[in-house]
Amino acid sequence: MAKADIDWEHLEFSYRALPQRYVAHYADGKWDEGGLSSEATVAISECAGILQYCQEVFEGLKAYETVDGHIVAFRPDLNAERMYDSAAYLEMPSFPKERFLTAVDAVVKANRDYVPPYGSDASLYLRPFMFASGEVIGVKPADAYEFRLFGTPVGAYFKGGVKSVRLCVSAFDRAAPHGTGHIKAGLNYAMSLHAYMTAHAAGFDENMFLDAATRTYVEETGGANFLFVTGDGTIVTPKSDSILPSITRRSLVHIAEHILGMKVEHRPVPFAELPSFAECGLCGTAAVISPVGSVTHGNRVIAFPDSSDHMGPVLQKLYDTLRGIQLGTVPAPEGWIRKIC
Numbered sequence: 001m002a003k004a005d006i007d008w009e010h011l012e013f014s015y016r017a018l019p020q021r022y023v024a025h026y027a028d029g030k031w032d033e034g035g036l037s038s039e040a041t042v043a044i045s046e047c048a049g050i051l052q053y054c055q056e057v058f059e060g061l062k063a064y065e066t067v068d069g070h071i072v073a074f075r076p077d078l079n080a081e082r083m084y085d086s087a088a089y090l091e092m093p094s095f096p097k098e099r100f101l102t103a104v105d106a107v108v109k110a111n112r113d114y115v116p117p118y119g120s121d122a123s124l125y126l127r128p129f130m131f132a133s134g135e136v137i138g139v140k141p142a143d144a145y146e147f148r149l150f151g152t153p154v155g156a157y158f159k160g161g162v163k164s165v166r167l168c169v170s171a172f173d174r175a176a177p178h179g180t181g182h183i184k185a186g187l188n189y190a191m192s193l194h195a196y197m198t199a200h201a202a203g204f205d206e207n208m209f210l211d212a213a214t215r216t217y218v219e220e221t222g223g224a225n226f227l228f229v230t231g232d233g234t235i236v237t238p239k240s241d242s243i244l245p246s247i248t249r250r251s252l253v254h255i256a257e258h259i260l261g262m263k264v265e266h267r268p269v270p271f272a273e274l275p276s277f278a279e280c281g282l283c284g285t286a287a288v289i290s291p292v293g294s295v296t297h298g299n300r301v302i303a304f305p306d307s308s309d310h311m312g313p314v315l316q317k318l319y320d321t322l323r324g325i326q327l328g329t330v331p332a333p334e335g336w337i338r339k340i341c
Contacts, residue, residue, distance in 0.1 A: 004113045004153075008120040011155030013286070020110035021150035022103040025133070026093050027143070034099070034147070036110055042146070049132025049142030056186040057086040058129035060285045061247075063108045063151070063340065065118040066328030073338045074326050076104050078247045079128065086183035087130060091141040095130060101338070103128065103149045108340045114153050118327065121156040125285075129186075157287035164293030164309050165282070167221070169271070170195045170207035174222065174242070177213050181242035188244075192222035206282070208295050210271060211240060218269045221282055225249040227289070228269065229279035229306070229314045235262055236277070238269040248283045252318050254333065259321060262314070271297070279312035280304045289319045 017040045024034025049055045059079040065071055080100035087094040104126060108115065116122030127150055134144030172195040175181025180188055192207075199207045206224075211217040218226060218238045225246040228236040235256045237249060256262040274280075280292035291307040306312035311319065324330030325337070 002113060003117060006114070006116075006153065008116050008122050008153075008155075011116065011120075011122045011153060013154045013157055014152075016114075016152045018111045018114050018151055018153075020107060021148060022107050024095070024099070024103075024147045026145040026147070027134075031093070031095070031099070031147070034103070036106055040150070042148070044133050044146075045135045047135040047137055049134055049136045052136055053132070053139060054185075054187045054190070055090055055092055055132035055142060055145075056129065057083055057090060057092065057184060058127065058186060059083045059184060061104075061126050061128075062285060062326075063104075063115055063124040063126060064326050065115050066326075067118055068328055069118070070328070070339055071108055071112065071115050071341045072326075072328070073104055073108065073126070073340060075247055075251065075336050076101055076338050077335070078250070082184060082245065082247070083128060083130070086185055089180065089183045090185060092130060092132065093145055095128075095147045100128065100149075103147075104338070105340050107149050107151050111151050112341060114151065116153055116155075123154060124151050125154045126151050157290075162287075162291060162311050164291045164307055164311075165205035166203075166293055167206050167208045167295045168199050168202060168204040169295065169297040170199065170209050172198075172207075172209075173212035174207075174209035174219060175212065177211075177242060179242065181219075181240075182244060184244060189223065196222050204296065211242065216270055216272070218271055218274070219243050224282035224284040224290070226269075227252065227279075227281040227283055227315065227318075228274075228277040229281075229312060230276065231278045233262060233314055235264045235314070235318075236269060237264070237266050239267050246284060248285055248288060248322075251336070252283055252289070252322060255318060255321050255325075258333075260317060274302045278305055279307040279315050281307065281311070281315045288322055289315050291315060 132142035134142035
């Protein structure tokens, strides 16, 4: 099949409506059969639960063309599992995990021509999401829901090469203890937007959120987990019940420990410990790893010497290995790669 007529090398990280997406509806206690649809517009009641009480969860993952020409998805089973758990926490009917994977396969195959070619540093971004479509005016869960999954080709998150980002410690809290910080719900991201724009207005790229209870431990940014590297090369990741369990972070930790033979620590990270780290990075689906050059807290600036203006050597090794697994140039652990076509 011929690729779509797109300038793959200059593709932005933005939305482009594709011919097909997957849609399923929940009503009367069960999901319908669902299937592909050419309709990119959603029509709902003005009293739909998503508009009144923000009942919505979503995921983000990518499909890639590998070095041997296959189209694959990276660990979509973990996205299915996380979305299942997120929905349950918001009193929404969880979408069956196997049907989630079926939807991924269907959308990728139907939009095969829009999967960027190997070597373009681009990918097909997949956005599964579910929202309350049933009408509700009192504060309670809705009785009808819609699951949708669309794809859009996106370019590299960083144009012109990876550059270190500057963070500030936010004056706002991202998530309360025992709240919703551990699930992937739109409401969490909506709450982070004001803090994000405040950081931008002050000249920073992103926020570092501390724990809401004591404001002494590192948690995450508005949309990514942290990776720290000690002077002796140990990988340290913050531990908290309020942190979203990033699939990228979990994969990088496995790579570090079981493929590269590095020492890994998953534990609470006091903010006071930051000056002792040589490297710092943010990890997530979009960029895999973004190096952090510095964190500013009031008048104090903490710089990370090995990632001050580019990705440090340890983070670079992790990045290269994960990208190699995704693109088929590095052997993947069993079950990590789902071959679609």
